[in-house]
Every structure is written in structure tokens, then in C-alpha cells.
Amino acid sequence: SYRKGGYHAVRVGDPFAGGRYVAQKKLGWGQFSTVWLAYDTQTSKYVALKIQKSAALFAQAALHEIEVLSAIADGDPSNSRCVVQLMDHFKHVGPNGQHLCMVLEFLGDSLLRLIKYNRYKGLELNKVREICRCILVGLDYLHRELGIIHTDLKPENILLANTIDPAKDPIRSGASPILERPEGNPYTGVTMSLIEKKLKRRARRAAAKISGRRSSMGGAAPKPERSMEGIDVQCKIVDFGNTCWADKPVAEEIQTRQYRAPEVILQSGYSFSVDMWSFACTAFELATGDMMFAPKGGQGFGEDEDHLALMMELLGKIPRKIATGGARSKDFFDKYGDLKRIRRLKFWPLDQLLMDKYKFSETDAREFAEFLTPILDFAPEKRPTAQQCLQHPWLTMRKQSAHNETSNDSNVRTVEARVRSLQIKVGK
Numbered sequence: 001s002y003r004k005g006g007y008h009a010v011r012v013g014d015p016f017a018g019g020r021y022v023a024q025k026k027l028g029w030g031q032f033s034t035v036w037l038a039y040d041t042q043t044s045k046y047v048a049l050k051i052q053k054s055a056a057l058f059a060q061a062a063l064h065e066i067e068v069l070s071a072i073a074d075g076d077p078s079n080s081r082c083v084v085q086l087m088d089h090f091k092h093v094g095p096n097g098q099h100l101c102m103v104l105e106f107l108g109d110s111l112l113r114l115i116k117y118n119r120y121k122g123l124e125l126n127k128v129r130e131i132c133r134c135i136l137v138g139l140d141y142l143h144r145e146l147g148i149i150h151t152d153l154k155p156e157n158i159l160l161a162n163t164i165d166p167a168k169d170p171i172r173s174g175a176s177p178i179l180e181r182p183e184g185n186p187y188t189g190v191t192m193s194l195i196e197k198k199l200k201r202r203a204r205r206a207a208a209k210i211s212g213r214r215s216s217m218g219g220a221a222p223k224p225e226r227s228m229e230g231i232d233v234q235c236k237i238v239d240f241g242n243t244c245w246a247d248k249p250v251a252e253e254i255q256t257r258q259y260r261a262p263e264v265i266l267q268s269g270y271s272f273s274v275d276m277w278s279f280a281c282t283a284f285e286l287a288t289g290d291m292m293f294a295p296k297g298g299q300g301f302g303e304d305e306d307h308l309a310l311m312m313e314l315l316g317k318i319p320r321k322i323a324t325g326g327a328r329s330k331d332f333f334d335k336y337g338d339l340k341r342i343r344r345l346k347f348w349p350l351d352q353l354l355m356d357k358y359k360f361s362e363t364d365a366r367e368f369a370e371f372l373t374p375i376l377d378f379a380p381e382k383r384p385t386a387q388q389c390l391q392h393p394w395l396t397m398r399k400q401s402a403h404n405e406t407s408n409d410s411n412v413r414t415v416e417a418r419v420r421s422l423q424i425k426v427g428k
């Protein structure tokens with residue numbers, strides 16, 4: 001992809017925007033861009049530099065993202081609404097063409113990495129609450145004040161905020177920023193490896209703190225619960241490349257598969273509440289370490305039909321009117337609202353699943369299920385809004401970590417897959 005129209009190849013120490021920003025380290029990449037940690041020589045702060053691929057299609061997507069991010073930043077001058085802040089943007093000409101670049105506030109690890117660091121066991125419920133509150137503040141802002149549907153909400157697109165004072169940034173205190181391209185191989189320079197080690201250590205420490213458990217990288221044993229009081233988990237929604245304005249939805253197929261709402265699969269029209277569906281899937285994943293729905297195609301049926309089956313096994317049957325009301329309904333449902341190819345469903349309600357498979361206490365399971373179930377209503381217009389969710393008692397309660405949250409062994413979540421076999425599905 002590093003060719004004409006593709007990614008811009010960056011080396012450590014490369015200058016951007018007439019030398020204002022200096023590339024330090026690659027942070028990540030997506031289908032459209034590479035993202036670099038850069039040092040802003042004007043403010044003496046670190047920023048994230050998103051460098052888009054150069055072809056016209058990508059440039060157009062970047063212009064859209066810049067437009068959305070500018071609206072987001074304009075409406076949130078105090079940067080307190082849990083959405084990533086755009087600080088600057090410019091064009092950069094390289095051998096592969098002209099690349100649009102976005103300067104974003106530098107954020108930390110994604111929630112996906114947090115779940116991984118925690119060995120897919122799920123975070124402590126109090127932390128899940130705090131993260132959920134942040135995501136909802138962000139969604140409420142996007143939906144109600146800006147009229148934006150994110151359309152790709154998932155753990156990967158929610159990043160932890162760096163709560164560290166930039167002036168005392170541990171990266172800086174250990175190694176000064178690189179201001180020009182180092183001699184020789186830029187990736188093996190001493191400064192670089194120091195920064196990298198510090199970034200990794202910081203990520204591990206943050207993950208261990210937030211999860212309240214031993215980190216998967218062999219960190220120290222979890223500290224007593226008391227020491228975690230007051231750790232302010234803050235996170236921000238990122239990746240506005242696919243967003244749309246609610247009054248002019250563009251794409252028919254939106255969202256990443258596992259976080260996709262039923263009305264998108266059925267093509268019966270969508271609005272803000274698709275983000276709420278993805279939010280509920282994300283909250284479940286944070287609490288359990290497993291995706292809520294991980295559909296797979298099988299013999300005689302596709303991923304979409306399996307996805308609908310999984311939804312119904314957890315949430316009950318889709319009301320006939322909704323099942324048969326979409327442009328694609330006939331692909332999956334007969335006129336009675338039953339799936340055409342997957343005839344036998346194995347119902348496993350959410351609160352029961354949380355108890356049986358994830359060893360939640362009865363109260364924790366019931367309360368969490370009561371919070372999530374209305375957000376997973378098959379009727380999109382019945383789902384609560386982000387603003388309404390923020391009022392829910394589950395978010396404001398703070399529990400003394402009881403039984404299943406503190407002791408290590410009773411806490412091990414089973415990992416076996418859902419037990420519905422393919423035979424059951426195809427009716428053999």
C-alpha cells in the first residue's frame with residue numbers, strides 16, 4: 001500500500017507542516033491512514049498525526065472526517081465531551097501523492113487492547129460503569145447536539161485518554177523528543193527504544209490499574225481495591241471516517257459486523273439508535289471479555305442469518321412485523337417471521353448467560369441485564385437514547401467489590417464457545 005495513491009512512508013524524525021510537527025513513532029494504522037506520534041515544536045506537546053492515503057477516494061473521506069471533527073471541536077471548546085479533539089490539519093506532498101493530514105490530541109490505548117491486556121476476562125464492573133458513562137457522554141453530544149451518527153462504534157474506536165499532565169509526561173522525562181531524522185537506521189536509535197519501552201510500560205500499567213487485575217504482561221499482582229478508588233477512567237470516541245449526518249444517511253451497510261444492529265442487516269432504515277446497539281455490544285464485551293455476537297456462516301446459511309439467530313437466542317424472537325419489514329427480510333425470514341434456514345434456536349437469556357458462563361452473581365447479572373436489554377430492543381425507536389441511558393441507576397451505583405469481583409479464582413470466566421451446534425441449526 002506504500003505506492004502511488006496509498007500510504008505515505010514516514011520515518012522517525014520526518015518534519016511536517018513546514019517543520020512544526022516531527023514524527024516520533026508509529027501509533028497505529030487503519031484502512032485509510034497511518035497514525036504517528038508527533039512532537040509539536042510550537043506547543044512542546046505530543047500529538048497524534050493521522051496521515052491519509054493519497055488517492056482521491058481517501059482524500060474525499062479525509063475531507064469529510066475533517067468537516068465532522070471540526071464541528072465536534074467547535075461545539076466542545078473545553079474538550080470535555082469524550083470525543084477526540086482535532087487540533088489542526090494540512091496537506092503533505094510526498095512521493096505517493098498529496099496526503100491530507102489531521103493533527104489530533106494524543107490518546108492512549110484502545111479499549112480492545114485493554115481487554116486483551118486483561119486476558120479477555122472482562123473488567124471489573126465499576127470500571128465498566130465509568131467507561132460506559134464516558135461513551136454515553138460522547139454519544140449524547142454527537143447525537144443530540146451535532147446530529148451525527150458514528151456508525152462504527154466498537155472497542156477499537158474508543159481510546160483511553162492520557163490523563164497525565166503533558167508537562168510531566170513520562171515519555172519526555174525519560175527521553176527528549178526527536179527533532180530531526182537520526183543517522184543510520186531510525187528504528188534502532190537509543191532514544192526511540194526508550195520511548196517505546198516507556199509507552200509499553202505505561203500502557204501495561206494503565207491497563208493493570210483500570211482492570212484491577214494482574215496484567216497479561218506479567219505485571220505486579222493487583223493492589224487492594226482501596227488503591228483504585230478515584231482512578232478516573234476517561235476515554236474518547238475516535239475514527240470519524242465513516243460517520244454520517246442523520247439527515248442524510250449515505251451507506252446502506254454500516255458498522256463492523258459484530259456491532260451491527262438488526263435494522264442494518266434487514267435494511268429497514270437506521271438512525272442514531274444504531275450507535276446505541278453497538279454501545280450495548282461494547283459494554284457487554286468490556287464486562288465479559290467476549291464479543292456479544294460473533295456470527296459465522298455455515299452450511300446453507302450465511303453470516304447474516306447466523307447473526308439474526310444469535311440475536312434471537314439472547315434477546316427473544318424478533319417481532320414478526322420487524323422481521324418481515326426490511327428490504328432484505330425475504331432473504332432470511334418466511335412470512336411468519338421465522339428464519340428460513342436456522343429452524344431451532346437455543347434460547348439463553350442475558351442474565352442467565354452472565355451467571356452461567358461468566359459467573360456473575362445473581363444481582364450483578366440482573367442489574368447489568370436490566371441496563372442492557374432495553375438498548376437491545378429490536379424496535380430501533382424504542383431503544384433509550386444516550387441521554388436517557390445516562391440517567392439509568394446502573395450507571396450511578398458504585399458497588400463495594402463483592403464476591404465475584406475481588407477473589408481471583410472464583411472470577412475466572414469460562415471460555416468455551418456458545419453451545420449451539422451447527423446440527424441443531426440446520427435441523428439435523
Ligand code: ADP
Nearest residue numbers: 028029030031032033035048104106107239241
Ligand atoms: P482509520 O480511519 O484509517 O481506520 P483511525 O482513526 O481508526 O484510522 O486510526 C488508526 C489507529 O491509529 C487507531 O486504531 C489507533 O490505534 C491509532 N490512533 C488514532 N487516533 C489516535 C489518537 N488520537 N491518539 C493515539 N492513537 C490514535
Ligand code: MG
Nearest residue numbers: 030031157239
Ligand atoms: Mg479505524
